Amino acid sequence: MIHFDQVSVTYPGAATPALRDVDLNIPEGELCLVVGRTGAGKSTLLGCVNGLVPHFSGGDLRGRVRVDGRDTALHPPRDFADLVGVVGQDPLAGFVTDVVEDELAFGMEQLGVAPAVMRKRVEETLDLLGIAELRSRPLRTLSGGQQQRVAIGAVLAMHPKVLVLDEPTSALDPTAAEEVLAAITRLVHDLGVTAVVAEHRLERVAQYADLVIVLEDATAAAGDPATMLETSPIAPPIVELGRLAGWSPLPLSARDARRVAQPLRDRLAALSPASNPNCDGDVVVEGRGIVVRYGTTVAVRGIDVEIRSGEVVALMGRNGSGKSSLLWALQGSGPRDGGSVLVHSDPNAPLDPARLRPAEARHHVGLVPQTPADLLYLPTVVAECSQADSDAAAAAGTCRSVLDRLVAGIDDETHPRDLSEGQRLALVLAIQLSAAPRVVLLDEPTRGLDYPAKAALGSLLRDLAEAGKSVMVSTHDVEFVAACADRVVVMAEGEVVADGPTAEVVVASPAFAPQVAKVLAPQPWLTVATVRDALAELEP
Amino acid sequence: MGPRLARDLHPGAWWLWALGMAAAATRTTNPLLLVLIVAVVGVVVSARRSEAPWAKGFGAYVVFGLVVIALRVVFRMFLDGGDGAHVLFRLPEIPLPEAAAGIRLGGAVSLEGVLAAVYDGLRLATLVICLGSANVLANPKRLLKSMPSALYEVGSAVTVALSLAPQMVESGRRVMRARRLRGEPGRRLAWFHQVAIPVMADALDRSLMLAAAMDSRGYGRTAGATRAGRTLTATLMLSGLGGICVGTYGTLDTTTPRVIGLPMLVAGVALAVGGLAAGGRRVPRSRYRPDRWRREEIGVALCGLGVAVALGIVASVDPDALNPSLQPLSWPALPLVATVAVLLGALPSVIAPQPRLAAGAST
Numbered sequence: 065m066i067h068f069d070q071v072s073v074t075y076p077g078a079a080t081p082a083l084r085d086v087d088l089n090i091p092e093g094e095l096c097l098v099v100g101r102t103g104a105g106k107s108t109l110l111g112c113v114n115g116l117v118p119h120f121s122g123g124d125l126r127g128r129v130r131v132d133g134r135d136t137a138l139h140p141p142r143d144f145a146d147l148v149g150v151v152g153q154d155p156l157a158g159f160v161t162d163v164v165e166d167e168l169a170f171g172m173e174q175l176g177v178a179p180a181v182m183r184k185r186v187e188e189t190l191d192l193l194g195i196a197e198l199r200s201r202p203l204r205t206l207s208g209g210q211q212q213r214v215a216i217g218a219v220l221a222m223h224p225k226v227l228v229l230d231e232p233t234s235a236l237d238p239t240a241a242e243e244v245l246a247a248i249t250r251l252v253h254d255l256g257v258t259a260v261v262a263e264h265r266l267e268r269v270a271q272y273a274d275l276v277i278v279l280e281d282a283t284a285a286a287g288d289p290a291t292m293l294e295t296s297p298i299a300p301p302i303v304e305l306g307r308l309a310g311w312s313p314l315p316l317s318a319r320d321a322r323r324v325a326q327p328l329r330d331r332l333a334a335l336s337p338a339s340n341p342n343c344d345g346d347v348v349v350e351g352r353g354i355v356v357r358y359g360t361t362v363a364v365r366g367i368d369v370e371i372r373s374g375e376v377v378a379l380m381g382r383n384g385s386g387k388s389s390l391l392w393a394l395q396g397s398g399p400r401d402g403g404s405v406l407v408h409s410d411p412n413a414p415l416d417p418a419r420l421r422p423a424e425a426r427h428h429v430g431l432v433p434q435t436p437a438d439l440l441y442l443p444t445v446v447a448e449c450s451q452a453d454s455d456a457a458a459a460a461g462t463c464r465s466v467l468d469r470l471v472a473g474i475d476d477e478t479h480p481r482d483l484s485e486g487q488r489l490a491l492v493l494a495i496q497l498s499a500a501p502r503v504v505l506l507d508e509p510t511r512g513l514d515y516p517a518k519a520a521l522g523s524l525l526r527d528l529a530e531a532g533k534s535v536m537v538s539t540h541d542v543e544f545v546a547a548c549a550d551r552v553v554v555m556a557e558g559e560v561v562a563d564g565p566t567a568e569v570v571v572a573s574p575a576f577a578p579q580v581a582k583v584l585a586p587q588p589w590l591t592v593a594t595v596r597d598a599l600a601e602l603e604p
Numbered sequence: 605m606g607p608r609l610a611r612d613l614h615p616g617a618w619w620l621w622a623l624g625m626a627a628a629a630t631r632t633t634n635p636l637l638l639v640l641i642v643a644v645v646g647v648v649v650s651a652r653r654s655e656a657p658w659a660k661g662f663g664a665y666v667v668f669g670l671v672v673i674a675l676r677v678v679f680r681m682f683l684d685g686g687d688g689a690h691v692l693f694r695l696p697e698i699p700l701p702e703a704a705a706g707i708r709l710g711g712a713v714s715l716e717g718v719l720a721a722v723y724d725g726l727r728l729a730t731l732v733i734c735l736g737s738a739n740v741l742a743n744p745k746r747l748l749k750s751m752p753s754a755l756y757e758v759g760s761a762v763t764v765a766l767s768l769a770p771q772m773v774e775s776g777r778r779v780m781r782a783r784r785l786r787g788e789p790g791r792r793l794a795w796f797h798q799v800a801i802p803v804m805a806d807a808l809d810r811s812l813m814l815a816a817a818m819d820s821r822g823y824g825r826t827a828g829a830t831r832a833g834r835t836l837t838a839t840l841m842l843s844g845l846g847g848i849c850v851g852t853y854g855t856l857d858t859t860t861p862r863v864i865g866l867p868m869l870v871a872g873v874a875l876a877v878g879g880l881a882a883g884g885r886r887v888p889r890s891r892y893r894p895d896r897w898r899r900e901e902i903g904v905a906l907c908g909l910g911v912a913v914a915l916g917i918v919a920s921v922d923p924d925a926l927n928p929s930l931q932p933l934s935w936p937a938l939p940l941v942a943t944v945a946v947l948l949g950a951l952p953s954v955i956a957p958q959p960r961l962a963a964g965a966s967t
Contacts, residue, residue, distance in 0.1 A: 114820050116816055116819070116820060119819075120815070120816050120819055140819070141816075141819045141820045142819050142820070142821075142822045142823060142824055142825050143822075143825065144820070145820060145821050145822030145825070146822070148820070149820075150817070150820040150821075152813055152816070152817055154813065157809075157810050157813040157814060157817070158813060158814060158816075158817030159817075160760070160763070160764065160814070160817070160818055160821075160823075161745075161763065162745070165892075165893075166892065169892030169893075170821065170892075171821040171822055172890070172892065173889055173890055173891060173892055174821060174822035174823055174824075174825055174889060175822055175825070175888075176888035176889050176890045177890055178890060179890055179891060179892065179893070179894070182890065182892050183892070183893065186892070204770075218821070219821065222821075222822070392781075395785070397781065397784040397785060398781070421787075422784040422785070422786075422787045422788045423787030423788060424787075425787075426785060426786070426787045430785075431785050433778075433781075433782050433785065435778065435782075437802060437805070437806070438778055438779045438782035438783075438802050438806075439782050439783075439785060439786055439802075440802065441797055441798045441801040441802055452786075455786060455787055456787075481805060495786065496785070499787070
């Protein structure tokens with residue numbers, strides 16, 4: 065269905081090609097997963113499929129890409145609309161109309177589908193993706209999972225043979241991600257659609273893939289998922305566990321892994337995970353009965369929350385459950401309609417950050433918002449860093465040295481917008497840390513990060529906690545939570561529904577359990593790292 | 605005939621009706637008639653507006669109308685308060701140099717002057733309210749969707765631009781809030797810098813993503829447009845638009861020869877319509893659930909146009925009835941024919957079907 069023949073892509077001004085000599089053949093009706101580190105060329109590869117690269121992006125494409133016999137060099141992307149459906153990372157940014165039904169019809173209108181057929185296909189699509197009850201809803205009022213499904217429906221209504229999805233679940237909570245993935249697999253299995261999916265969260269997708277393309281240093285290799293993931297630079301926890309235990313072929317789903325995991329469970333039976341030292345530091349942040357309202361909707365309903373010194377607390381819950389509102393209220397910049405927040409930076413003089421001037425509050429509580437780029441406005445990294453130093457009245461070079469500790473080797477003259485997600489997050493975190501706050505809050509820092517970047521962020525947060533700071537991080541990523549949080553607070557509908565040590569909370573619900581826990585249950589292992597350490601002790 | 609089902613009327617019908625009412629209002633300065641027109645429009649709006657977000661602005665248009673009247677009166681009082689016999693009060697007069705003869709600042713304010721200003725302001729206010737009512741009754745986006753298919757691209761571009769504004773507001777609010785996290789550094793100029801740059805960068809990113817999405821969804825496909833076809837369309841459109849311009853000028857300016865007036869206008873419109881049709885033929889595009897033009901639409905449009913034509917006729921037969929005399933002062937009378945005609949404009953409150961309440965669109 066999709067043929068890449070010696071394809072190389074070089075963007076203007078780039079020293080090295082983004083893709084080099086790629087030969088691929090993706091057969092019809094396969095779910096093909098594209099795996100690679102940030103910047104390995106995943107988006108370029110996806111863009112090649114319908115000609116957005118090079119027609120829209122610019123750059124020089126050598127070789128030949130053919131989809132169903134049609135050459136992308138000869139046709140612009142709009143002529144591929146009937147053949148290839150593309151769903152971008154941020155569905156909201158790709159919506160043209162403002163109501164669900166019109167959005168589903170937009171593509172068909174462009175193709176000139178007859179009105180009667182169009183009417184029928186819209187109804188079919190609504191049912192196929194389970195969004196019939198949303199038909200007259202404005203797109204902006206939908207949740208992330210619903211928006212993603214509408215975006216998929218909007219291209220699906222054109223009856224494309226190929227579906228290209230760029231990180232379809234990265235912004236979604238686990239349940240919404242399941243909905244979207246279920247929809248995608250159903251399309252592949254029932255309708256024979258060929259799907260090409262790029263995704264950082266391999267633990268969610270790997271088990272459904274028929275074919276895996278691994279991108280490394282601009283070159284691509286394709287093959288059977290189990291074989292390809294054995295050596296891939298990026299792998300989900302279940303594969304890491306398989307590599308550690310030497311399973312072959314590698315299991316990709318929790319079910320397959322459990323079948324072969326009995327020997328490993330036996331070896332581990334006598335051991336117990338090295339637990340983090342119990343956090344009994346002083347309470348640094350003390351929130352009592354916090355209420356946040358927007359008009360008539362209550363985002364946070366009288367929550368009590370504590371963060372101790374030297375502790376990393378994860379804040380979980382589905383999209384819209386009030387996590388962001390709580391973090392902003394704790395920082396003092398967001399609205400708070402009731403309750404109190406006290407920060408014990410100085411044990412003798414607790415402060416309410418909302419009563420301080422913003423410039424003062426950030427010396428006590430620092431917050432990295434969901435879109436870190438909102439804080440950046442200068443043209444170079446070095447300008448941002450020196451501005452941060454002078455704002456925080458810190459010694460010159462403070463911010464830069466923090467940044468270097470987070471991510472080494474960012475060029476001074478880079479424009480902040482050109483940084484990768486992970487680098488930009490690190491820059492904003494460094495800016496906030498240069499004010500030396502006792503408390504650090506992060507709102508969804510893991511979206512868009514690949515495994516190495518996430519691991520780096522995790523160990524960084526651990527370091528901050530070791531240094532006596534209090535960290536609270538909201539995230540959907542169970543694996544990240546399992547690796548770095550001491551305590552988990554789960555929110556729903558603005559209330560706290562669970563609050564306890566990570567191991568207890570995360571294992572208690574199947575939807576929240578990390579992959580390792582699913583495989584090794586009932587034993588209390590959460591991450592590959594703890595298993596590795598335990599095994600290393602076993603056979604010194 | 606079965607029960608009448610609730611449905612949204614074609615936006616074009618509402619616009620024609622509202623334009624008719626507005627055209628009628630331009631024919632008269634009779635305050636009684638003008639107030640009647642506003643009342644009629646108000647009745648129709650309250651009977652047939654939906655729960656959708658755009659349908660909540662009627663009050664704002666009325667307030668805007670009142671402001672127009674007030675401004676008109678205030679200006680009239682200060683600039684040339686009027687030469688009428690009934691002087692209400694005197695403002696201090698500012699002497700002007702010889703060169704500005706004919707202009708008076710301050711001085712006597714007469715009842716005649718003020719009334720003339722009120723009548724004039726009321727006419728403008730009525731126009732504003734009529735056009736506002738169309739905006740309230742018809743979904744502006746659906747109106748764009750009903751454009752001829754040759755103008756489809758323009759319509760889509762406007763739709764996208766309309767949805768960009770709320771996005772900018774949203775990202776502006778987000779950035780303002782995020783600014784507090786850096787401690788609101790700097791002053792005045794820095795403020796602009798810190799908000800404008802992230803917002804603009806965000807808007808640019810979004811536009812690029814949207815453009816890519818629209819391109820890959822087939823926007824702008826023009827299959828098989830021949831060179832000759834394009835030339836024909838362009839020629840027809842350009843000559844048509846030229847004809848419309850000259851024709852409009854001719855109709856408004858009575859000193860030009862008759863030929864340049866109405867005939868030119870008609871010819872221009874015909875050419876432009878031909879151009880749109882020729883352009884639309886080469887566009888392989890279809891419409892999802894287009895608004896159809898049915899009996900009710902025709903009725904509503906005819907009501908508005910009827911009012912306009914009736915007042916036009918009255919104005920040429922009996923101009924005094926529509927423009928009550930101020931010199932000498934007299935009570936405005938309510939001319940029978942014109943009154944009945946204006947009341948006819950209220951019929952859509954019965955003719956038009958109930959709108960479908962846009963369910964879930966409450967946010």
